Amino acid sequence: MSSTDIIALANTISAERNAAVIVYSGRIDTEGFGKLLEALQISEAQPQRENVLLILTTNGGLANAAYQIARLLQQSFTKFEVFVPSYCKSAGTLITLGAHSLIMEVIAELGPLDVQLFQKDEIGQRRSGLILRNAFDGLSQETMQTFEKIMLGIKIASVGTVSFETASRIAAAIASQVMAPVYAQISPEALGNDLRDLNVATQYGQRLVADGKNAKPGAVEALVHSYPAHDFIIDGEEAKLLFESVESPDVNLSKLMQSLGSLVYSVQNPQLVIRLDREKGENTDESKVTEEDEKSLSIKAEPAENSDLVVGREGERQCDPTRGSSSESRIGELSKGGNAEA
Numbered sequence: 465m466s467s468t469d470i471i472a473l474a475n476t477i478s479a480e481r482n483a484a485v486i487v488y489s490g491r492i493d494t495e496g497f498g499k500l501l502e503a504l505q506i507s508e509a510q511p512q513r514e515n516v517l518l519i520l521t522t523n524g525g526l527a528n529a530a531y532q533i534a535r536l537l538q539q540s541f542t543k544f545e546v547f548v549p550s551y552c553k554s555a556g557t558l559i560t561l562g563a564h565s566l567i568m569e570v571i572a573e574l575g576p577l578d579v580q581l582f583q584k585d586e587i588g589q590r591r592s593g594l595i596l597r598n599a600f601d602g603l604s605q606e607t608m609q610t611f612e613k614i615m616l617g618i619k620i621a622s623v624g625t626v627s628f629e630t631a632s633r634i635a636a637a638i639a640s641q642v643m644a645p646v647y648a649q650i651s652p653e654a655l656g657n658d659l660r661d662l663n664v665a666t667q668y669g670q671r672l673v674a675d676g677k678n679a680k681p682g683a684v685e686a687l688v689h690s691y692p693a694h695d696f697i698i699d700g701e702e703a704k705l706l707f708e709s710v711e712s713p714d715v716n717l718s719k720l721m722q723s724l725g726s727l728v729y730s731v732q733n734p735q736l737v738i739r740l741d742r743e744k745g746e747n748t749d750e751s752k753v754t755e756e757d758e759k760s761l762s763i764k765a766e767p768a769e770n771s772d773l774v775v776g777r778e779g780e781r782q783c784d785p786t787r788g789s790s791s792e793s794r795i796g797e798l799s800k801g802g803n804a805e806a
Contacts, residue, residue, distance in 0.1 A: 469723065470720070470724065473719060473723065475742060476716055477717060482514045483514070483543070484510070485519070486503055486504075486518050486737070487727065487728060487737070487740060488518060488735065489519075489732040489736040490734060491522065491524075491731075492524060492530045492556060496533075496735045496737055497532050500737050501536070502737075503739045504536075504540065509743055510743065513541070515541050515543040515545070516537050517545045518537060518544070518546050518559075519724075520546050520548055520552050521548075521551055521729070522551065522556040523551060524555040531558065531672065534562030537563075543565070544562065544563050544564050547713065547717060548566070548573075549713075549728045550571060550572055551731060552572065552574050553575035556575075557687060558668060558669060558672070560574065561678075561683070562676045563678060565678060566703065566711070568700045568703060568710055568712070569700075569713055569721065570712075572699070572700060573698060574698040574702075574703055575698060576691035577665040577666075577688045607643045611636060614634070615631045665687075666688050677708075678708050679707055680705070683707065687706065
């Protein structure tokens with residue numbers, strides 16, 4: 465399908481929803497936020513719409529940028545919809561918390577908001593912000609089990625000659641001596657820093673949900689704390705447990721995704737951020753606009769590096785150190801998109 469056909473299809477979707485149709489494929493960061501601001505600039509060919517449909521494909525990125533993007537779309541439009549055709553991980557999931565409704569394809573997946581932290585003395589290595597907390601919780605359970613086992617062992621072995629109080633005191637002393645060296649390996653400062661960083665995602669999520677009103681009670685806390693791995697797949701059925709409204713794409717949206725191909729089914733590097741809908745006016749010619757778009761079809765579909773929701777040790781919300789280029793927003797290879805495999 466040519467870029468002219470793609471724009472025509474986007475115009476149909478725009479008219480149906482009275483919405484600006486925007487594609488964001490790539491890392492969530494300040495550069496992407498700037499490209500989104502550029503894409504939202506009002507012109508005769510792209511006038512203000514009441515609503516917005518954000519087609520989002522991302523592996524994640526900066527918590528701050530994700531919050532800015534969601535807030536911008538909440539405040540600029542009456543209804544803010546997110547359509548996830550494939551991947552929408554970490555910081556991308558944070559954006560979905562701000563949407564008034566969520567649309568997901570069958571193969572689409574969200575991800576937990578488990579903050580990724582840079583490891584000390586390890587170049588480019590990250591770890592989950594939940595590791596220390598989970599370790600502490602696990603040690604607490606192990607300590608209690610050790611105490612119970614020793615205490616019950618004393619009671620049984622003494623055939624009742626040792627009182628419960630004495631057995632408990634002996635068991636507590638032994639358990640503390642056994643577990644103390646293990647607890648000594650946990651830094652209170654590191655644990656406090658990790659909990660602080662995890663709280664960033666929680667606080668941003670709660671603020672976005674207050675406006676979007678599509679996430680169910682407890683959804684933010686579940687996304688931050690309840691999933692066992694950062695790359696855990698949250699599919700459409702799982703998403704329905706977290707969000708009030710999770711819809712399937714209609715025929716026109718499905719056709720548009722097939723036409724865009726790898727631009728929305730693969731994460732782009734650098735980011736692709738573009739508004740697709742156009743409007744013919746007295747001083748604009750639709751065919752001319754399309755010709756200009758054709759000239760900008762130069763972005764290659766290169767796979768993006770993984771870019772999780774990362775928080776730096778100094779408190780700066782950071783992404784994967786690999787940076788994209790500062791090229792302007794453009795459609796990319798729209799006329800070739802339909803040939804790519806999903």
